[in-house]
Amino acid sequence: MPQAWKLPHLAKGLLTWVPPLAAWRARRGEHAAPARYCYAVWLRHLVLLAGHGFRPAGARVAELGPGQSLGVGLAALLCGAASYTGLDLVAHAARQDLAATLEALAALLARGEPIPDEREFPLLRPRLDGYAFPDGLVDRSRIAARTAAVQEGLVAYHAPWRLDDLAPGSLDLVLSQAVLQSVDDPGGAYRAMRAWLRPGGLGSHVLDLGAAGTAPWWNGHWAYTERQWRVVRGRRPYLLNRAPLGEHLALAARAGLEVVRVVREAAPGALPAERLAAPFRGLDDAERRTRRATVVLRRPA
Ligand SMILES: C[S@@+](CC[C@H](N)C(=O)[O-])C[C@H]1O[C@@H](n2cnc3c(N)ncnc32)[C@H](O)[C@@H]1O
Secondary structure, three states: OOOHHHHHHHHHHHHOOOHHHHHHHHHOOOOOOOHHHHHHHHHHHHHHHHOOOOOOOOOEEEEEOOOOOOHHHHHHHHOOOOEEEEEOOOOOOOOOOOHHHHHHHHHHHHOOOOOOOOOOOOOOOOOOOOOOOOOOOOOHHHHHHHHHHHHOOOEEEEOOOOHHHOOOOOEEEEEEEOOOOOOOOHHHHHHHHHHHEEEEEEEEEEEEOOOOOOOOOOOHHHHOOHHHHHHHHOOOOOOOOOOOHHHHHHHHHHOOOEEEEEEEEOOOOOOOHHHOOHHHHOOOHHHHHOOEEEEEEEOOO
């Protein structure tokens, strides 16, 4: 018998099998993410990656799982990227009107707005040492010209994505924001990203390893047995793969990606190890405590 706290989450999973409710879920909430969120995500990855030699001008960029945040790609293009490809499982962004987001992002960049920090987005990662506008990385005098180029259509979008959506070795950067914890086949995703990157190309990924609303504790998703978890997931197109960070790093390495930077973050509000399900009870301390992580990967040159 599952513990009482699991019951509403199991019931919610069962409800995903009710067709009208599933249709309602699929229709709701497909609004573009705020421009300031997209601006913060892109510039934070950019500043982090600059420390690993990345420059936006002329870069061929893709994003796994942009969700409603295609503005991240628009910001990359405005900063000089040559192309941007959004690769999602679900076409969250298919019906978005990007004109207003593009205009708002162009205004933020043109005036060199500081990167939104922890006060505005307390849970957003990566965290930076400073949030000043990265003047050395972005040519602000070119924003108007770039806006016109982006309007002419530099954004490509595939949902669901396939390996052959992008040519092998055709990317300088692939990034993701709170996505890899939800991908059903993370090993396949790392292999695809390895194939798309040119030698020396970079990956920049924020992983949100929390329970995503399936428990009152951030690590409560690790308390469900495999069978219980299948019920919680129900018919949702994705939820959580429940892989701890170490498993992601091992899969990335196995795919042929070099792990060049890992920032692990612990968080309060966790269930003790003895209350987790069997495969997670034995995790070592560092694995069990990692709530969020930022990972930079590189395809070896
Ligand atoms: C929490 S949302 C994050 C969206 C966006 N990156 C953001 O920061 O707002 C998770 C995203 O992962 C996507 N996703 C789930 N499984 C995926 C897969 N196998 N391949 C690509 N994207 C996937 C979902 O469709 C969704 O867009």
